[in-house]
Amino acid sequence: MLATDLSKVLYINLTSRRCWVKEKPELFRAWIGGTGVGIKLLEKECPLGADPLGPENPIIISIGYFNGIYPLASKAIAMFKSPLNGNLGESHAGGRCAVALRMAGLGAVVIKGRSETPVYLVIDGEKVRFRDASALWGMESCSTVGRIIRDIESGGGIRAIMRIGIAGERMVKYACVTTETYRHFGRLGLGAVFGSKKLKAIQISGRESFKMKDPKSYRQIYDSLFNTFKSPLMKKYHDLGTPMNVLPLNATKTLPTKNLLNEQYDGAEALSGERIAESFLGRRTACAHCPVSCIHVAALREPYENEPYFYKTKMISYDYEPIYALAAMLDIRRAEDYLRLMDKVEEVGVDAMSTGVALSWATEAMERGIIKPEDAGGLELKWGDYRAYIKAVDCIARRKYPLFDAMAEGVLFAAKKYGGEEFALAFGGNEMPGYHTGPAAYVGYITGARHSHLDGAGYSIDQKMACSGKAGAPPEVAKLLFDEESVRQVLSSLAVCYFARGAYTLDVVSKCFRPMGIEISADELANIGRAILKAKYAFKYREGFSLEKECTRLPARIFERTTPLGMLKREDLIEAVMAFERLVRGD
Numbered sequence: 001m002l003a004t005d006l007s008k009v010l011y012i013n014l015t016s017r018r019c020w021v022k023e024k025p026e027l028f029r030a031w032i033g034g035t036g037v038g039i040k041l042l043e044k045e046c047p048l049g050a051d052p053l054g055p056e057n058p059i060i061i062s063i064g065y066f067n068g069i070y071p072l073a074s075k076a077i078a079m080f081k082s083p084l085n086g087n088l089g090e091s092h093a094g095g096r097c098a099v100a101l102r103m104a105g106l107g108a109v110v111i112k113g114r115s116e117t118p119v120y121l122v123i124d125g126e127k128v129r130f131r132d133a134s135a136l137w138g139m140e141s142c143s144t145v146g147r148i149i150r151d152i153e154s155g156g157g158i159r160a161i162m163r164i165g166i167a168g169e170r171m172v173k174y175a176c177v178t179t180e181t182y183r184h185f186g187r188l189g190l191g192a193v194f195g196s197k198k199l200k201a202i203q204i205s206g207r208e209s210f211k212m213k214d215p216k217s218y219r220q221i222y223d224s225l226f227n228t229f230k231s232p233l234m235k236k237y238h239d240l241g242t243p244m245n246v247l248p249l250n251a252t253k254t255l256p257t258k259n260l261l262n263e264q265y266d267g268a269e270a271l272s273g274e275r276i277a278e279s280f281l282g283r284r285t286a287c288a289h290c291p292v293s294c295i296h297v298a299a300l301r302e303p304y305e306n307e308p309y310f311y312k313t314k315m316i317s318y319d320y321e322p323i324y325a326l327a328a329m330l331d332i333r334r335a336e337d338y339l340r341l342m343d344k345v346e347e348v349g350v351d352a353m354s355t356g357v358a359l360s361w362a363t364e365a366m367e368r369g370i371i372k373p374e375d376a377g378g379l380e381l382k383w384g385d386y387r388a389y390i391k392a393v394d395c396i397a398r399r400k401y402p403l404f405d406a407m408a409e410g411v412l413f414a415a416k417k418y419g420g421e422e423f424a425l426a427f428g429g430n431e432m433p434g435y436h437t438g439p440a441a442y443v444g445y446i447t448g449a450r451h452s453h454l455d456g457a458g459y460s461i462d463q464k465m466a467c468s469g470k471a472g473a474p475p476e477v478a479k480l481l482f483d484e485e486s487v488r489q490v491l492s493s494l495a496v497c498y499f500a501r502g503a504y505t506l507d508v509v510s511k512c513f514r515p516m517g518i519e520i521s522a523d524e525l526a527n528i529g530r531a532i533l534k535a536k537y538a539f540k541y542r543e544g545f546s547l548e549k550e551c552t553r554l555p556a557r558i559f560e561r562t563t564p565l566g567m568l569k570r571e572d573l574i575e576a577v578m579a580f581e582r583l584v585r586g587d
Helices: 025-031 034-045 097-103 142-152 190-196 215-229 232-239 242-251 273-280 320-328 335-348 352-367 386-398 401-407 411-418 439-447 458-468 474-494 506-516 522-542 547-551 570-585
Strands: 008-013 018-023 059-062 076-081 088-093 108-112 119-124 127-132 158-163 177-179 183-185 199-206 281-285 295-303 311-318
Touching: 025 034, 025 522, 034 059, 034 076, 034 088, 034 108, 034 474, 034 522, 059 190, 076 097, 076 190, 088 177, 088 190, 088 522, 097 158, 097 199, 142 158, 142 177, 142 199, 142 335, 177 190, 190 199, 215 232, 215 506, 232 242, 242 273, 242 320, 273 281, 273 295, 273 335, 281 311, 295 335, 311 335, 320 335, 320 352, 335 352, 335 386, 352 386, 352 401, 352 411, 386 401, 401 411, 439 458, 439 474, 439 547, 439 570, 458 474, 474 506, 474 522, 474 570, 506 522, 522 570, 547 570
Parallel strands: 008 108, 119 199
Antiparallel strands: 008 018, 059 076, 059 108, 076 088, 088 183, 119 127, 158 177, 158 199, 177 183, 281 295, 295 311
């Protein structure tokens, strides 16, 4: 077996504090790592009907063949049963965790059980140490936890530290896991699963190296890809990052604002990638093995209380989706106020999109009199009041007061308890992403395995159709989403950043395998992608998910706002969703 092969799965039982390694080369060869291996392990390790916050729900972190070998292959994949939607939980994180796993000689880690006391794990190659995390439990800041573990633990080679904040400890159902300070396993509540297991953090390190079967052709392929990513193709991501989307989306009236009461955001200019970079950009950074440096970090200078002329500088990352959720959706119009709120979200460890959508629903519900201030401990939520929102985020993380305890369960749970379901913006149990571009976006939110804008790129399909001046028929939209999501399963199995999707065509991916001694055609890769998507849906169906039922829960709000392709029609969305299901089932 070549050193570039993936085969080892590390199993960790938190209850018994045991660990062992199994060799599974056939699993990795058949499913090419990452998402593919993750869903097959989840299918095997997660019992039918398991409580998402129970000890039997596994945490699976997997990587792919390209991690640590090709540029922009920087993602690690987490699979679990989601406490937020009750079926498939899947989240992707950049940073160093994928390369650290590769250097540890591991293709995947499976964590089950529940510790009696708080614990963090130190994984060094195939060795695992269980550390007492009692002193870290309840600590205010995710970044502080990471800094302490970095100081306490040694770690040769490349190392990564994943950790949760107080939101994860309190099992807020959209709590995230932070890795390398500025990257996250953000969506669908992995942080809550960590918290349910009393697992505060994981450090992974390794010193492995590997050798290509054909180093000359590898170098040629690598250089070609590297030069592509250093070309103008990726310049926009380097210069402005994803906040470059703020102004174009706002100009086309596709940026959801004030809980989608509007499609255009008055604060867009001040919160644009251009303006934040001019006034606040402190530095750029990159995930491991990536020359693009799309991570933009703002430097926010804040005065110390009662200390004139004495300031501290906070470094806060910013991206389009948090700007949508924590600025546009809450009608916050100053970049510094958004950054202060973002800092609080990072500190407690909650998903920015879910938090912003939940807060925007609560603000509208309070404005309508559906929610009373006494439900929120006397706190009044008003559009643009960032100070109130900062207090609300803290209350959600700590589950204080009836309203915020309900919101910690997700916006749908809170809306069912208090009312206002017609404007609670969630799909498949996951709070809405930031694209109101047309029918393909919403069909993608409903049908995507993660209910994410990144599944089938529906927003991009809408934008292309808007440019042509004609919306596609529902079956056409379904086919485009199915085909795109199937291809993306290959990329997330390898595990490549979706920003690189234009360069990593299936033909290029096939070529990239050859220096490793692996022959796999573009057609074979396409078949693997479709098989992975169908395996994900098989797990979702197994756990009670129903596309037909999801179609009965569509929020009325989305049919009240126009898109560049006209008003959405409920019957068209349902037709497209059912056409997508037929493709998944192979009918």
